[in-house]
Amino acid sequence: MVRGRSCVVFALLGLMLAAGCGHSTTQRAEPSRTRDAGDRTGDPQPSASTEPGHDPSTSPASQEDEVAPQRPEPEPEPPTAEPPVPPSSRVDCSLRKCVALTFDDGPGAYTGRLLDQLRAAHVHATFFLLGQNVAGHRGLVRRMVEEGHEVGNHSWSHPDLTTLPSWEVRAQVRRTQQAVQDVTGVAPVLFRPPYGAVDGRVADAVGMPLVLWSVDSLDWLHRDVRRNIIVGVRQPRRGGIVLFHDIHRPTVAAVPSVLEGLRERGFTFVTVSELFDGRTLTPGHRYAGR
Ligand code: NI
Numbered sequence: 001m002v003r004g005r006s007c008v009v010f011a012l013l014g015l016m017l018a019a020g021c022g023h024s025t026t027q028r029a030e031p032s033r034t035r036d037a038g039d040r041t042g043d044p045q046p047s048a049s050t051e052p053g054h055d056p057s058t059s060p061a062s063q064e065d066e067v068a069p070q071r072p073e074p075e076p077e078p079p080t081a082e083p084p085v086p087p088s089s090r091v092d093c094s095l096r097k098c099v100a101l102t103f104d105d106g107p108g109a110y111t112g113r114l115l116d117q118l119r120a121a122h123v124h125a126t127f128f129l130l131g132q133n134v135a136g137h138r139g140l141v142r143r144m145v146e147e148g149h150e151v152g153n154h155s156w157s158h159p160d161l162t163t164l165p166s167w168e169v170r171a172q173v174r175r176t177q178q179a180v181q182d183v184t185g186v187a188p189v190l191f192r193p194p195y196g197a198v199d200g201r202v203a204d205a206v207g208m209p210l211v212l213w214s215v216d217s218l219d220w221l222h223r224d225v226r227r228n229i230i231v232g233v234r235q236p237r238r239g240g241i242v243l244f245h246d247i248h249r250p251t252v253a254a255v256p257s258v259l260e261g262l263r264e265r266g267f268t269f270v271t272v273s274e275l276f277d278g279r280t281l282t283p284g285h286r287y288a289g290r
Contacts, residue, residue, distance in 0.1 A: 093275055093290055096268045099236045100275045101125040101244065101258075102213065104154055104192065107137035107144075108247035114255060115143055121259045123269040127246070128154035128192040128211075131176030138183045145184040150271035152190040152211065153177060161193055161202045169205040190272055190281075198286065209281035211272055213243035214289040219251040228254035233261030239290030241272060 091098060103114065103125060111127075118125055127144050129151055134141055144151050155161065155172040156179075164172070173191065181187040191208040198210055215235045219228050228244075228251055236242055244251050259269070275290050 090277070091268055091270050091274055093239065093268075093270060093277065097238045097266050098270045098275055098290065099238075099262060099267045100241045100270055100272045102128060102152075102192070102211070102241055102272065103244050103246035103251075104128045105130055105133075105158065106246040107133055107140040110249050110252040111137065111140050111246045114246050114252045115140065115147065115149075117252070117255050117259075118149070119147055121256070123259055124148045124150070124271050124274070125269070126150040126152055126190070126211075126272045128152040128190075129176065129180065129188075130154050130158055131156035131172075131179045134176075134179040134183055141180065141183045145186060148271075150190070150273055151180055151184065151186075151188055152192055152272065153180070153188040153208065154192050155194050158194040160195055160197045161206070162197050162199050166201060166205040169202055170207075173206055173208070203284035203286075207283045209283060210286045211241065212286055212288040214240040215242040217242065217244050217251070219248055219254075220245050223248055223250045225250045225253045229257045229261065232258035233265070236262060236265075236267065237289075239275065241275070241287075241289050 101123070103111075104127075106127060106129060124147075127149055129141065131153070141151065153173060153176045156175045157172070159172065161169050161172065177187045189208065190211045191206050192211045193202065193206070196212050198206075203210060214237065215231070217228060217231050217235075222228075232242065232244070232254060244255075246252060262269070272287075276287065281287060
């Protein structure tokens, strides 16, 4: 009796092993994990220039993709090594006390750490990227989308758009749309004008909904962790949009305390598109909160 059953068990084990080998071969063919992990620390890069005269052609090119093919095969990861990306559960901001945190001018040297903090807190934010910074941080931009954040367009090189001819405004928008689309497969649907500077002509030329803010943290001016925490926790109101910049270290250092303080005040964190979920946003119109 016992011996006969063992034979059946061994035969089954043999079959399972054979099937298992085929499966692991399929998994090893997937290269996606380590590429993102390499970018997580964020290579120190020169800060995104906010000077209108900056020439985007001088931006450092990414070496990340060029070295990728030489990388050794990634070890298959144990299932518990990485916390799963939380499913983006739909939030009804007509019922909940929602706030949208937004981070401008990146990605930069501190963006990887910020993404770690947001993931640890299960918070989704919105990143308004400069197109000229995308090529040097492809892994971070992909990670934003993969981890449920929203990526918006903040122009190519941060000029005051009201000083540019319309064809140049359109080029600033189009180049950034293309850069994000090339890296993530999705094009932004929201635009934030640099300095919030916009007039009717620029609004027409941009041709996307214009997202401003209800709380300006002035983090770029003060560069003070304590001040960022106080402003970030106290000033938001229900349905608000908070402006931060992830290219500044004191901003990123303040984020865990800001998240904790806003949670204590009962806020639910959403992306800008989630904040306006159910409403159709009109190209050229300005939105500063729900
Ligand atoms: Ni900006």
